[in-house]
Amino acid sequence: MKTQLLPATESSLALASRLLSEGQLVAFPTETVYGLGAYALNRDAVLRIFAAKGRPADNPLIVHIHDRSELDGICEVNDLALRLMDAFWPGPLTIILPRKAAVPDEVTAKLDTVAVRMPSHPVAMALLRACKLPIAAPSANRSGKPSPTTAQHVLEDMDGRIPLILDGGESDVGLESTVISLVGEKPCILRPGGVTRAMLEDVIGEVSLAGSILRPLQKGEKALSPGMMYKHYAPDGQVTLIEGEEADVVEAMRRLYAHAAEQGHRACVMCFTEHIEALRDCHPHDIGAQSNPSEVAHRLFATLRGLDEERMDVIFSEVVPPEGVGLAIMNRLGRAAAFRSVQAKDVL
Ligand code: TXA
Ligand code: MG
Numbered sequence: 001m002k003t004q005l006l007p008a009t010e011s012s013l014a015l016a017s018r019l020l021s022e023g024q025l026v027a028f029p030t031e032t033v034y035g036l037g038a039y040a041l042n043r044d045a046v047l048r049i050f051a052a053k054g055r056p057a058d059n060p061l062i063v064h065i066h067d068r069s070e071l072d073g074i075c076e077v078n079d080l081a082l083r084l085m086d087a088f089w090p091g092p093l094t095i096i097l098p099r100k101a102a103v104p105d106e107v108t109a110k111l112d113t114v115a116v117r118m119p120s121h122p123v124a125m126a127l128l129r130a131c132k133l134p135i136a137a138p139s140a141n142r143s144g145k146p147s148p149t150t151a152q153h154v155l156e157d158m159d160g161r162i163p164l165i166l167d168g169g170e171s172d173v174g175l176e177s178t179v180i181s182l183v184g185e186k187p188c189i190l191r192p193g194g195v196t197r198a199m200l201e202d203v204i205g206e207v208s209l210a211g212s213i214l215r216p217l218q219k220g221e222k223a224l225s226p227g228m229m230y231k232h233y234a235p236d237g238q239v240t241l242i243e244g245e246e247a248d249v250v251e252a253m254r255r256l257y258a259h260a261a262e263q264g265h266r267a268c269v270m271c272f273t274e275h276i277e278a279l280r281d282c283h284p285h286d287i288g289a290q291s292n293p294s295e296v297a298h299r300l301f302a303t304l305r306g307l308d309e310e311r312m313d314v315i316f317s318e319v320v321p322p323e324g325v326g327l328a329i330m331n332r333l334g335r336a337a338a339f340r341s342v343q344a345k346d347v348l
Helices: 012-021 045-053 068-072 079-088 123-129 153-160 199-205 246-264 292-308 325-336
Strands: 004-007 025-027 034-040 062-064 093-100 113-117 165-166 178-181 188-191 238-243 267-271 283-286 314-315 341-343
Touching: 004 012, 012 025, 012 034, 012 123, 012 165, 025 123, 025 153, 034 045, 034 123, 079 093, 079 199, 153 165, 153 292, 238 246, 238 325, 246 267, 246 314, 283 292, 292 325
Parallel strands: 004 165, 025 165, 062 113, 093 178, 238 314, 238 341, 267 283, 267 314
Antiparallel strands: 025 034, 093 113, 178 188
């Protein structure tokens, strides 16, 4: 199959809309990451998503809508959900609600719940408006790779596998949406993202955090969000997180890098803009300013993809405090490192 990469124009949106209504796949930009869309109520179309991504069938998809009236055929909406929609839609928040029967089992991985989201990206909105269909869309990466934040990343992963990629420039947030479940006893964040716990609690009161956000699932522990079970966001090289006081971390990274390079590894460091100068001999990759976590979120996945392009095999990374957007960053970075970390003090 030949994959077209087109700028989002009126004619490419019309083509995208036609392909979707025919059950084909279209990759499109959202404010979080690029999505790989299919008509959500067409079983065969949805199965194409799993084939193109190499995604395990037990990992459910998010249904994207542009108008709340579309939810009538998809899920049971409750009062808490309405309050969250008023506050955060359109935007990077996915809500898990009880499903309706019209949603194919392939979308929900046979769960009795369904994930729904209204994206704010103008191209995503224009596409949903043009096709007037609810669109199931996971991130448009091959399963296991970091989510794509540019059309070029999508092409790297999906060339020859899908007919069309709409180019809408770089994704703004850079990390996938916050996923909140409203089906348990208490609202619970299954995946942290740009809409933070504090922002959610301002609107609906206490919200809990799924246990496995900052650690691997334990043996026998059930994943609330099936996506958490899988190796995710991981580059091919081995990532180690370096924790501790700022000055110690910089010095520890210098030593660890020197040791790895001496041993013949293709090594590098991922560090804040503020530390690039101090780490200039350590093949530094700028992950953004320490003072600006949104910038770190925006750059993280592109940085992780770049490591594979450079065939890096040993990577040392700085960390951010796991608060606000930092929680989402550490959730992704922790998985990229398979939760491998060292204390800077132990290296010095
Ligand atoms: O920002 C985003 O959410 C992007 C853009 C394209 O909208 N989409 C995205 O989709 O990240 P995906 O499939 O890569 O991640 C969806 C996550 C997975 O962790 C999945 O397990 C979880 O949401 N999920 C989906 N439906 C669920 C359900 N019914 N119950 C629990 N978790 C669910
Ligand atoms: Mg994904």
